[in-house]
Amino acid sequence: MSVLPDVLPEDTRSDGEREAQAERLRAVWKTPTGWRYWTAVNNTEVGVWYTGAAFLFMLFAGVLALIVRVQLSVPDNDFVSAEFFNQAFTLHGTVMMFLFAVPIFEAVAVIILPQMLGARDLPFPRLSAFGFWSFILGGVFVCGSIFFGAAPNSGWFMYPPLATSEEAGIGADIWLLGLSFIEVASIAAAVELIVGVLKCRPPGMKINLMPLYAWYILIVAGMILFAFPPLIAGDILFEMQRMFDWPFFEPERGGDPLLWQHLFWIFGHPEVYIIFLPAIALLAMIVPTFAQRPIVGYSWIVLAAVGTGFLSFGLWVHHMFTTGLPSISLAFFSAASEAVAIPTGVQIFVFIATLLAGRVIFSVPMLFAAGALAIFIIGGLTGVMVALAPFDWQAHDTYFIVAHLHYVLIGGVMFPIIAGIYYFFPMIAFRKLSDRLGKIAFWLMFVGFNVAFFPMHLSGLRGMPRRIFTYPDELGLNLLNLVSTVGAFIFAAGVLVIAYDMLRPKKKQPYAPRNPWNAGTLEWLTEMPGEDWGVRSVPIIRSRYPLWDQPTLMADVDAGRYYLADAEEGQRETMVTSVLSAEPIQCLRVSGPAYVTIFSAFALGGVFIFLTFHWWWLTLGSGILAGGGILYWLWTGTAIIPEKREKDVGLGLKLPIYVSGPKSVGWWAMFITMVGDGTAFGSLMFGYFFYWTIHDDFTNGLAGPGVLWPLVAAACFAAAWAAMLLSRAANGADRPQGLRLWLCVSLVLTVAGSCAGLYGPYAHGMDPTAHVYPAIVWIVILWTVCHGAIGLVMQAYCLAGSFAGRLTAEYDIDIHNVVLYWHFMLVTALATFLVVGLFPLAV
Amino acid sequence: MRLIPKEVESLWTLFTAPTIWAVHFLVCYVGAAVFCAKRNALGLDFITVRSGIGIVTVIALLAILGSGWLAWRQWGFGTHEPPHDEPSHHDRNRFQGFATLLLCALSFVAVIFTAMPAAIITECNP
Structure with a gap:
């Protein structure tokens, strides 16, 4: 059953209250001025730049x-x-x-x-x-x-x-x-x-x-x-x-x-x-x-x-x-x-x-x-x-x-x-x-x-x-x-x-009338000139062309009669709804202006630019700065524990502020990123098999990484993944000690798996410049080990979160997202090590 | 156990038929490419490739027909006309069914397109 009302209840707010709400909203969404303008993150500024x-x-x-x-x-x-x-x-x-x-x-x-x-x-x-x-x-x-x-x-x-x-x-x-x-x-x-x-x-x-x-x-x-x-x-x-x-x-x-x-x-x-x-x-x-x-x-x-x-x-x-x-x-x-x-x-x-x-x-x-x-x-x-x-x-x-x-x-x-x-x-x-x-x-x-x-x-x-x-x-x-x-x-x-x-300067030209083309879709709710808040209140939609089919919509939105018409906590908020039916499920707090985004982007850019000129130390330094910047950004700007569990978003609807797992936008972002990441890995594996197809003996008679060490690596990564599942379960059961223990176990197994993975080709003296076979083996293993290293940082991040009290049984976004990463990590590691270890035997 | 699944509340069903097309396409392409690269080692005739493609094509078409039947059911067996633009659960479902059905039709044709070369081409490099 939908929670959305068919008709809007009578508006009981006084003009003063309504204006005070608008003022709070305006203040929250205000674009920074002066040179801080460039720290803006709102879609209207960033999109225009x-x-x-x-x-x-x-x-x-x-x-x-x-x-x-x-x-x-x-x-x-x-x-x-x-x-x-x-x-x-x-x-x-x-x-x-x-x-x-x-x-x-x-x-x-x-x-x-x-x-x-x-x-x-x-x-x-x-x-x-x-x-x-x-x-x-x-x-x-x-x-x-x-x-x-x-x-x-x-x-x-x-x-x-x-x-x-x-x-x-x-x-x-x-x-x-x-x-x-x-x-x-x-x-x-x-x-x-x-x-x-x-x-x-x-x-x-x-x-x-x-x-x-x-x-x-x-x-x-x-x-x-x-x-x-x-x-x-x-x-x-x-x-x-x-x-x-x-x-x-x-x-x-x-x-x-x-x-x-x-x-x-x-x-x-x-x-x-x-x-x-x-x-x-x-x-x-x-x-x-x-x-x-x-x-x-x-x-x-x-x-x-x-x-x-x-x-x-x-x-x-x-x-x-x-x-x-x-x-x-x-x-x-x-x-x-x-x-x-x-x-x-x-x-x-x-x-x-x-x-x-x-x-x-x-x-x-x-x-x-x-x-x-x-x-x-x-x-x-x-x-x-x-x-x-x-x-x-x-x-x-x-x-x-x-x-x-x-x-x-x-x-x-x-x-x-x-x-x-x-x-x-x-x-x-x-x-x-x-x-x-x-x-x-x-x-x-x-x-x-x-x-x-x-x-x-x-x-x-x-x-x-x-x-x-x-x-x-x-x-x-x-x-x-x-x-x-x-x-x-x-x-x-x-x-x-x-x-x-x-x-050309348009100062003398009058503002366009509102909805100047008489369009039917919501973007034309924009006022002329507009406010930074996007919409005055988030409306209930019942048509493909709401401005044509819902005659009072614009007036009701402007009067703040729909959702999130206020910003009483001084936070930037937007609505999250369900995928198919768009039922409200969360009041999402989004972040405001920041330097850390610019810093991280430039530091990461430095990695790529310095690499071009083979300036290794600068590359490394820039990489550390980028990693530090991103971690700081995550720590200070994501998975923030709110001051209350629920918020009244208007029209008598209360929505949670903090949700985790598949309900949260962060989980979906991780999922989507990892799908892309998995595709890149698939492309490297495509390369491996491509070389197999073009040669009668794709190893060219050279030594491979052997069977033992790749299998040890695969086993370690599988065990690390299992430990991650256990740590999530421990956290769900409100046992922070268990969470920390299993995170540490997983961390050690990740290090062991990475070392074993690298030791295989190293021990067999595989020289990546000698032939394409050792080169492609090295590259897929390096890819996997780099992902292991990222997984390691995530484990350490969760550990720190647990000690800092920001990862608990109730507030558990991070551990869900990290476990999701580890599902993909498991597939990557198994595919890598089973293929490089066993495939040469099979052909 | 039900033989035919209940209506699934998901966006993923929309992509079933195009995914079948993609898998079919990959199997045909990779199969033929590996065969042509490794034919000396395999010792098989090209007719193997052509019949293999024939078999996976029939499987793919049947799967698309199955998905199309589910979509047709979700659409209400054509009892309601588009545009399905009411803000109701009913119209949302009908829309998903209809869009899925259209995609099944496109994928069906595209699978046949992909398979057609195997009907004509008799060698890796004639």
Whole structure:
């Protein structure tokens, strides 16, 4: 039975009381001023910084693209050197993908998702801020390299052997380490967004009433967990080869460059959908608003989002059609590449149907939405062409591919994002952008885009390869390239108009009316100008388009008649609800402004940056600072014991403040993180078996780690896991001595297991630089031992928590989360040690 | 013991059919890739791969049909039309059933797509 009232009770508060409540709420959510402003963690600030930074990186990468186009405008040009050209196109692709397309999705989601869900903030605001600071540091590091002539120069997918060679220089390390750091930020965002969608919806917003945007974000964040970790695993192998000469990708010593291509594209193809789906999600919000009717086929959009999310993982080899894999392998991926057109097409038809069924209001966001569909459909059709292996053999690595991918990405990502900027700008800046400038920008961009990129289909079919820095006069490519360059500048002019429109002073312009587009979803509850609290009170939702269907909703929210209208304890609070039915289950206290997030992000960034230059001591020092910062952050900001068990959140509802285990958001965050972590481990194991498939004797006659020590290690880790279960049980039974005892036992077993694990390959003299077999064995064992070390820190943390009185039978978040970590640890350790110990015997 | 499970209150059921597709896809791809890499050691004919793919395809399709039947039941056997946008337990369930059913249909088609190469291709590298 629902605890939500059907009708709101009569409001008995006096005006004075109501104003006092609002004042307390305002004080709690106030954004810090002065230089402390940068310590803010609230989604509105962090999201805006995030978006702004991503946009700046986009402009930077755009300038690089213009340099590339100028160089190619005439044959035999010497506007830039070949080396600079290589750095420019590599950085263009890298920045657009890693510093614009992925982060802008996270940035926009951080801003609008909580608003759309009527939440005060996402569950882990400091994590969002940490992600932002990591992103900005990593981004500046990667971009800055070009000013020192040290940018990566081997193309945005960094294929070895080119990228492992001497010619690649330090740029390759900057790419690998800088981007690994940013991938950490992406996974942090994924954790935040999944928990946000599943647990922070307003009461009553059942799963069938969730805004479509939230559906897309849920799916995309899930995809990140399975797509980014293979790249992280690949980065580790790659960097070990570059730094320590472990031959993962070197055929002379048993390695294989194809493994990198697999790992890169297992990430790289889903990544296309990871950036496309959230952009399309913006259209799924914009189209119903301007058709002034609910979306036609809500369930079909869910089908499309989930279906695309899954199928996109079966496509990666279509980037590798020319590598000589067996035909049957190519055919599987060709088939899946054709199949993904089905769900992709479904959402396009849903949008068109919604427009046909409604009365369309033409506006700048709609203009960009329509342009997006037109461009994307052309890109989709060429995609169906290159999904056919025989056609791809002809078109591979030509400008036809360049044209295809830009049609997909600019139609599928860039135009929807611009539509979204015009649409959501009043929600963030409280004033509309100019219609006139928007239309000028649209036509410049739409015409410029097609003039720039359509001819590339033709130059590609005429045989122009990608990534050449110039071409001779007599190939018949001159006119096509010149036209492309002219188009690129027209397109860039359009982007500049938008940048100007966003940045121009708007002081004299009046505020936009509230809900300026007459939209139906909750983000448009925003007042103009808005308050920092997000929503005045957290409403009860009964419709997919509550602002259309619940006529008194806005007034009731503003009057503070719903939940959490007050902040009497001076704490930042938001509601946690159940996954399917959105029944209220917890009043969650979220953290406020902090320096520790900035400190931790910069310290962790230092690890990656110092590593690039092989400054080992600084790396170590930075790592210690980062670890210390994160521990301090956890100790002072999480699992805080509240002053009371329950809180009256309004409307007669009392909710617990502290919950643990699967009910708590922290448990879900751990679960989600570990799924991603498990995927990275799976990718390393994939590498192990990959080497087995390509060699007749994958050990190359070299000694393995033996059977004994791996089995001892497996046994120790299994016992450590069992001891963790016992410690949790002891804590549950309120026996703190038992908890501490079993934690200590587990701690000792973890150390023993790690030592035994390392001793196996050490005792057998396995030299990781000799051949790929010892190298891959070492890397999976090192991975597991590092996880053991993290597990050890967690055990020590719980021990300290128990002595400090913050881990008790009643307040037991930490031990539940650590045991959850240990479930994953157990699987990792057993898989590692059983495989490295026993698999060589089995073959 | 019940032969057919009761309706499950979970979001996970939505992903059953696409997961079956993913497992089927992986089994086909990894199976064929390992066969082609190790065929000398295995001493088997390519027809083994093709029939293997045939068998796992039938299993996958049956599993998707099963999941589709559960979804159809959750949807109320089509007695209620979408959009299922009422704030009720009933409509929430119908929505989940309908979305799951759609995903079953997509996964069914996608599994057939994946299996089709095995019907045509007769060698690792013809």
